[in-house]
Amino acid sequence: MLISELSERADVSIATIKYYIREGLLPKGTSTSPTRAEYGEQHLQxxxxxxxxxxxxxxxxxxxxxxxxxxxxxxxxxxxxxxxxxxxxxxxxxxxxxxxxxxxxxxxxxxxxxxxxxxxxxxxxxxxxxxxxxxxxxxxxxxxxxxxxxxxxxxxxxxxxxxxxxxxxxxxxxxxxxxxxxxxxxxxxxxxxxxxxxQEDMSGRVLDTAGQAPDAPHV
Amino acid sequence: MLISELSERADVSIATIKYYIREGLLPKGTSTSPTRAEYGEQHLQxxxxxxxxxxxxxxxxxxxxxxxxxxxxxxxxxxxxxxxxxxxxxxxxxxxxxxxxxxxxxxxxxxxxxxxxxxxxxxxxxxxxxxxxxxxxxxxxxxxxxxxxxxxxxxxxxxxxxxxxxxxxxxxxxxxxxxxxxxxxxxxxxxxxxxxxxQEDMSGRVLDTAGQAPDAPHV
Incomplete structure (x- = not known):
């Protein structure tokens, strides 16, 4: 797949993918032309x-x-x-x-x-x-x-x-x-x-005997 | 007690105590002279x-x-x-x-x-x-x-x-x-x-069958 598809499928921006490659966290794709590279499932994973x-x-x-x-x-x-x-x-x-x-x-x-x-x-x-x-x-x-x-x-x-x-x-x-x-x-x-x-449930059972706070507590 | 003793017993600096008083979080002490105030156990608590x-x-x-x-x-x-x-x-x-x-x-x-x-x-x-x-x-x-x-x-x-x-x-x-x-x-x-x-204990029991990592793991 092309980097655009990899970006979409992984939900990671193209800029971030290029950054990971520069940092050596992700292997380069296989070059198919001077401006294109092919990426595989292992890149996605x-x-x-x-x-x-x-x-x-x-x-x-x-x-x-x-x-x-x-x-x-x-x-x-x-x-x-x-x-x-x-x-x-x-x-x-x-x-x-x-x-x-x-x-x-x-x-x-x-x-x-x-x-x-x-x-x-x-x-x-x-x-x-x-x-x-x-x-x-x-x-x-x-x-x-x-x-x-x-x-x-x-x-x-x-x-x-x-x-x-x-x-x-x-x-x-x-x-x-x-x-x-x-x-x-x-x-x-x-x-x-x-x-x-x-804890909230138990607190209600033990302490809210008067039923004071049906929609409470909140700040 | 004086503010110095309060500060020591609560392990909170005098400046912080004065800040809490200004912010209304802590009640003032009882004035005993224009420059002195007395603090009680309720302040400490x-x-x-x-x-x-x-x-x-x-x-x-x-x-x-x-x-x-x-x-x-x-x-x-x-x-x-x-x-x-x-x-x-x-x-x-x-x-x-x-x-x-x-x-x-x-x-x-x-x-x-x-x-x-x-x-x-x-x-x-x-x-x-x-x-x-x-x-x-x-x-x-x-x-x-x-x-x-x-x-x-x-x-x-x-x-x-x-x-x-x-x-x-x-x-x-x-x-x-x-x-x-x-x-x-x-x-x-x-x-x-x-x-x-x-988790670490269980991981060792289940996965470290070869005993590879007696002092590991670490980064």
Whole structure:
């Protein structure tokens, strides 16, 4: 197909396609004349993946490039590839030194991971994010109920079993990565939205005994 | 206490305290001389709440003011008050007109809410966020497994029952709101962090059969 058709089918402007080619994220098309090139389905698929990473994952080009390199290198196994994508999707919080709340929070994180038998790297961004969140709660004077934390972890484990059941790992690597990025970013949006909807419903049941706010709440 | 002690105990600078007073978010202290004022525990508690809303909830002052007004108005019941806080914490996505993916996604959201019997307002930001997420997945060509969506909703319902069990609704309204904001924002961070940790663990179990990446993955 010509670049105009590729642009239309991928819903990416011609200028952006040329930019991705210049940046080495997308291979050149096959020249058919000095001013024309032919693009194939592999270009379309690659554009879809780039778009998912940029639009949905909000990744900078360096992160996109790291993931595409891992997609293209067949010696990188799928676990490492998915990890490359997942770690790129999340800023890695700084680990502060000599911060008592952080140190307490880190022990809680480590104990929880040990209790659930989860094998994750020491530098997993999500591990540091959990620790930072617990440290912030501690600093604000809130004591997180250990049973509640365990309930979150338990529910995450159950959900991930379900998620992995919906992945077809025999599909091309690029598609599996695209799906994993969509799952990680978009499904977390869905999860937190559902969490707030369930909170609103429960709040109405428990607290709106007078039925004061049929169309409320709002700001 | 003097403003210096208030500043130290609340971990908020004197300049910021004076700014909050000028903006009407914090009541003035009781003047004890032309240059001195006395502050009480209620100032400390109010500062804690403002700090939670600004630092954790990243709320603009208008949102903080709306919540504080609702806290101070005893005719506003607790359900409405918590809703005011929750709705302020989330931008309300625009509802596009004549967008087929959006319309399909909205039907999915409505059916899910009906299936779970959740009573939420039509304009709940989380309801629109869920719809927008589903519309984006649709636009990217991913078909969300209905069983997976139901599993998320089911897990949100279970978690919220647990969360509400940890709230003491007999505490002062300001404290309940502060706890609810912490729960909503910080616990969602913890939930998504745990989700990613569970994914990494599961990915290692399912995909890293060759044990290629003991210290991986990373970018």
């Amino acid at each position: 690659r554009l879809r993946l780039i778009r998912a990473l940029v639009d949905v994952g909000a990744l900078p080009l360096a992160g996109v490039r790291a993931i595409l390199n891992a997609v293209d290198d067949d010696s990188v196994n799928l676990h490492y590839l998915l990890g490359t994508a997942a770690y790129a999707l999340e800023p890695r919080p700084e680990r502060p030194v000599g911060d008592p709340e952080w140190d307490r929070a880190e022990r809680t994180t480590d104990e929880l991971l040990a209790e659930f038998g989860w094998k994750v790297t020491e530098h997993a961004p999500a591990r540091l994010k959990l620790t930072r969140t617990l440290a912030t709660l501690d600093r604000l004077g809130w004591h997180i109920d250990p049973g509640l934390l365990r309930a979150y972890a338990d529910s995450a484990a159950r959900i991930v079993r379900h998620e992995f059941g919906t992945v077809d790992f025999d599909r091309p690597r690029a598609e599996v990565v695209e799906y994993a990025v969509a799952m990680t970013v978009l499904m977390e949006n869905a999860m937190t939205a559902l969490h707030r909807l369930a | 109010r500062l804690r709440l403002i700090r939670a809303l600004v630092d954790v909830g990243a709320l603009p002052l208008a949102g903080v003011r709306a919540i504080l007004n609702a806290v101070d108005d005893d005719s506003v019941n607790l359900h409405y008050l918590l809703g005011t806080a929750a709705y302020a914490l989330e931008p309300r996505p625009e509802r596009p007109v004549g967008d087929p993916e959006w319309d399909r996604a909205e039907r999915t959201t409505d059916e899910l809410l009906a299936e779970f019997g959740w009573k939420v307002t039509e304009h709940a930001p989380a309801r629109l966020k869920l719809t927008r997420t589903l519309a984006t997945l649709d636009r990217l060509g991913w078909h969300i497994d209905p069983g997976l969506l139901r599993a998320y909703a089911d897990s949100a319902a279970r978690i919220v029952r647990h969360e509400f069990g940890t709230v003491d609704f007999d505490r002062p309204r300001a404290e309940v709101v502060e706890y609810a904001v912490a729960m909503t924002v910080l616990m969602e961070n913890a939930m998504t962090a745990l989700h990613r940790l569970a």
